[in-house]
Amino acid sequence: MKCPYCQHQDTSVLDSRPASDNNSIRRRRKCARCLKRFTTKEHVELLDLSIIKKDGRSEPFDRTKLLRGILKACEKRPVRRDKIENAINDIETSLRLMDRTEIPSRLVGDMVMERLKTLDEVAYVRFASVYRRFTEARQFVEAAREAAKFNKSASQKGAWGRIRRITASAPL
Ligand SMILES: [Zn+2]
Numbered sequence: 120m121k122c123p124y125c126q127h128q129d130t131s132v133l134d135s136r137p138a139s140d141n142n143s144i145r146r147r148r149k150c151a152r153c154l155k156r157f158t159t160k161e162h163v164e165l166l167d168l169s170i171i172k173k174d175g176r177s178e179p180f181d182r183t184k185l186l187r188g189i190l191k192a193c194e195k196r197p198v199r200r201d202k203i204e205n206a207i208n209d210i211e212t213s214l215r216l217m218d219r220t221e222i223p224s225r226l227v228g229d230m231v232m233e234r235l236k237t238l239d240e241v242a243y244v245r246f247a248s249v250y251r252r253f254t255e256a257r258q259f260v261e262a263a264r265e266a267a268k269f270n271k272s273a274s275q276k277g278a279w280g281r282i283r284r285i286t287a288s289a290p291l
Pocket of ligand 1: 122123124125126127150151152153154155
């Protein structure tokens with residue numbers, strides 16, 4: 120990306136974040152020569168993402184399928200639909216920012232679990248049980264403990280306040 124001030128070719132990316140439409144990414148850049156900063160808005164070229172499953176088969180990334188899985192885990196739980204949509208948007212954006220077209224399903228599952236952990240402990244345990252194929256009661260207990268521990272330490276550290284502030288701040 121060329122610097123708009125001095126036309127120098129070498130610029131570095133300071134940070135990247137999804138724009139409000141979630142179909143583009145804003146990057147803050149800095150010119151290596153004149154040190155001026157500027158922002159670019161890059162449209163994500165919607166490459167076909169493939170999800171590589173545990174058995175090695177691949178299937179196209181399917182947002183609707185991901186939504187179904189999360190909705191199922193959140194059934195009858197007080198999780199707002201817009202929070203779920205946000206989680207999926209973030210996950211999809213992160214996947215597309217990875218600059219690769221083949222993504223292991225494990226990675227997507229982990230991303231969903233990370234989000235569910237903060238949204239609802241029960242939904243988290245439900246999703247984990249399907250995704251990690253729990254076969255023993257002990258595994259449910261461990262997952263529940265893990266989610267509870269996370270939420271406890273997050274509130275102690277004030278991480279919730281931080282997360283809320285980031286969520287509430289307007290995109291660039
Ligand atoms: Zn420059």
